[in-house]
Amino acid sequence: MTPAPLAPGATIGIIGGGQLGRMLAMAAARLGYRTIILEPDIHAPAAQVANSQIVADYDDPAALAQLADFCEVVTYEFENVPVAAVQWLESHVPVRPGSRALEVAQDRLLEKTMARELGAETALFAAVSSRSDLDKAIVTTGLPAVLKTTRLGYDGKGQAKLVRPEDADAAFAAMQDQMAVLESFVHFECEVSVIAARGLSGEVRAFDVAQNVHRDHILHTSTVPSTLGADARAEAVRIASAIAGHLDYVGVFAVEFFAVRDGKRHRLLVNEIAPRVHNSGHWTEAACAISQFEQHIRAIAGLPLGGTERHSDCVMENLIGADIDRVPDLATESDTVLHLYGKSEARPGRKMGHFTRISPRTEQF
Amino acid sequence: MTPAPLAPGATIGIIGGGQLGRMLAMAAARLGYRTIILEPDIHAPAAQVANSQIVADYDDPAALAQLADFCEVVTYEFENVPVAAVQWLESHVPVRPGSRALEVAQDRLLEKTMARELGAETALFAAVSSRSDLDKAIVTTGLPAVLKTTRLGYDGKGQAKLVRPEDADAAFAAMQDQMAVLESFVHFECEVSVIAARGLSGEVRAFDVAQNVHRDHILHTSTVPSTLGADARAEAVRIASAIAGHLDYVGVFAVEFFAVRDGKRHRLLVNEIAPRVHNSGHWTEAACAISQFEQHIRAIAGLPLGGTERHSDCVMENLIGADIDRVPDLATESDTVLHLYGKSEARPGRKMGHFTRISPRTEQF
Numbered sequence: 001m002t003p004a005p006l007a008p009g010a011t012i013g014i015i016g017g018g019q020l021g022r023m024l025a026m027a028a029a030r031l032g033y034r035t036i037i038l039e040p041d042i043h044a045p046a047a048q049v050a051n052s053q054i055v056a057d058y059d060d061p062a063a064l065a066q067l068a069d070f071c072e073v074v075t076y077e078f079e080n081v082p083v084a085a086v087q088w089l090e091s092h093v094p095v096r097p098g099s100r101a102l103e104v105a106q107d108r109l110l111e112k113t114m115a116r117e118l119g120a121e122t123a124l125f126a127a128v129s130s131r132s133d134l135d136k137a138i139v140t141t142g143l144p145a146v147l148k149t150t151r152l153g154y155d156g157k158g159q160a161k162l163v164r165p166e167d168a169d170a171a172f173a174a175m176q177d178q179m180a181v182l183e184s185f186v187h188f189e190c191e192v193s194v195i196a197a198r199g200l201s202g203e204v205r206a207f208d209v210a211q212n213v214h215r216d217h218i219l220h221t222s223t224v225p226s227t228l229g230a231d232a233r234a235e236a237v238r239i240a241s242a243i244a245g246h247l248d249y250v251g252v253f254a255v256e257f258f259a260v261r262d263g264k265r266h267r268l269l270v271n272e273i274a275p276r277v278h279n280s281g282h283w284t285e286a287a288c289a290i291s292q293f294e295q296h297i298r299a300i301a302g303l304p305l306g307g308t309e310r311h312s313d314c315v316m317e318n319l320i321g322a323d324i325d326r327v328p329d330l331a332t333e334s335d336t337v338l339h340l341y342g343k344s345e346a347r348p349g350r351k352m353g354h355f356t357r358i359s360p361r362t363e364q365f
Numbered sequence: 366m367t368p369a370p371l372a373p374g375a376t377i378g379i380i381g382g383g384q385l386g387r388m389l390a391m392a393a394a395r396l397g398y399r400t401i402i403l404e405p406d407i408h409a410p411a412a413q414v415a416n417s418q419i420v421a422d423y424d425d426p427a428a429l430a431q432l433a434d435f436c437e438v439v440t441y442e443f444e445n446v447p448v449a450a451v452q453w454l455e456s457h458v459p460v461r462p463g464s465r466a467l468e469v470a471q472d473r474l475l476e477k478t479m480a481r482e483l484g485a486e487t488a489l490f491a492a493v494s495s496r497s498d499l500d501k502a503i504v505t506t507g508l509p510a511v512l513k514t515t516r517l518g519y520d521g522k523g524q525a526k527l528v529r530p531e532d533a534d535a536a537f538a539a540m541q542d543q544m545a546v547l548e549s550f551v552h553f554e555c556e557v558s559v560i561a562a563r564g565l566s567g568e569v570r571a572f573d574v575a576q577n578v579h580r581d582h583i584l585h586t587s588t589v590p591s592t593l594g595a596d597a598r599a600e601a602v603r604i605a606s607a608i609a610g611h612l613d614y615v616g617v618f619a620v621e622f623f624a625v626r627d628g629k630r631h632r633l634l635v636n637e638i639a640p641r642v643h644n645s646g647h648w649t650e651a652a653c654a655i656s657q658f659e660q661h662i663r664a665i666a667g668l669p670l671g672g673t674e675r676h677s678d679c680v681m682e683n684l685i686g687a688d689i690d691r692v693p694d695l696a697t698e699s700d701t702v703l704h705l706y707g708k709s710e711a712r713p714g715r716k717m718g719h720f721t722r723i724s725p726r727t728e729q730f
Contacts, residue, residue: 005693008692025414032692033707289702309700331663331668332669333672335672340373342373352397353373353397
């Protein structure tokens, strides 16, 4: 039996106060829900649009107790929330998605192992906890390869590339004694992602696959439709569904893939799983009736999932740091949807907003 | 010289805390602006999503002084704001739209007289300030006719219908000694409205004309495209532009028309002008890249106006009172965009939310 959906006026707790929390809070408001943000920074983007904020660390016991008291359901907007905090919350209030997804997403080894077990391809990989492990790992993956800390990687932090065996010392040192995983370098044609949601009923719905371009390890653009064929798109959704089912996941999540050319088709290798709304899904707000943010709120509120059809083709582009100065020009474009995050200081590398250029659909499928 | 647009992070004041203010605050947030709501009700829908609220009456001098201090620009979300309050504010901070539009919109006589002077048709009308005026007015308008207070009319309040001369006593009494205007009853084929914006530069952009159905004097549905021909739609936009230019208006406004069948065409009679975003423009959020709410924020912030193209056909329907119970069913519809207002109590006649069913465009123009 699926529980009844949250009634309008119910309160949703969101752990984390960044732009993803901000967009979730706005989507919750459009569905008549109230939101409380747990976030230590009083200037956080999400707090500006939420009903209230608990100003405390993500694992502050008194704050977590308040969140459990005030909220009918709790979610999180980033995957580096302490697992223990979510586990404690789970014993007091529904947390969607739960701690299991968080554990897997926080550990690249668990993540890749799970993907393989579910029949998905990944890059070749091997665990590295010592300098001698690294030499053995190179035999498994070949070179070039990328050494990554298993935990807390984000936007290219905690990564080192190995081209020749003599790069091993510097790469290992860069891990600063953290557990790491060596991954073979994938000669991909493009990077794609699928944003999907799994509802309380177990139903899974996916948005169209987006094709992503990164710059300096930060997402630069997402384009929909992608250049993938129908088979590869279906495979991306199949993998996403398997992952969500395996984790008994509730909410929106992203699976990022490397797409490797294989004759006329593409093979997909799982790169990362994000247990949350995702930058490569921001285009859904401009090109779909229901955005990834509303879809997440629907899922965790126990509402039916929304339709995922696109009404438009689109290209989403991030505004990083000083890109914010492009806003006046972008505002002159008729078919450009702007979305800024209310951050006062435009530091280099900081995501300040994004925009999505939409155009009539060129393709029906 | 048009002033520079408000920088991201600037603060916009909104007088009034209802659902229109709420949707404006969310649109402002998406453009990176902060909002302060002036509203006496601490449970007001807009305050839930704004950065902060000044809890005071709309004409509280200390509150107005705070608003002028904290905000780079001030706007209002309903037309019954005291004109004197806006006039005071105007001498301290840009108020967009200004007090002139408010004065006209608060007085049906000024409104209709202006429309006529700008070359638009209206119903026949005559001012009524005494019982004997009413008899003379009936000669001007004929019967049936509708007697309306000149001020503070909204959703059918302060109106009385006259079918026969002997209805005059009761109708006059219903005005409770307020200034009134008698309007000839228009045998319209349909009601339509145009939502347009005028920017700081004087540019006017209009969304497609919507066809509106009222129930119990409250908007029930808005459908786009309307059944009007291209000529009548162009005429609606021409009239809206003339009104906005005449008032040196800045922001979004609505002009409601009666459409009267005239052979194969429609004649348009101006019914009401609303100096604000309007219920019959809520569909723009679901069917256009840029909603009426964002368009208003762009206009008052001095940004370029956004494109007004529709990507979809649509029907918007209001959720009034107990209609809120339809939400779980509506949430199962793939192409339905829900928008609820965060009101806790579903009183009869109270606007609780709306939904918009979208479908691919059937018509290009």
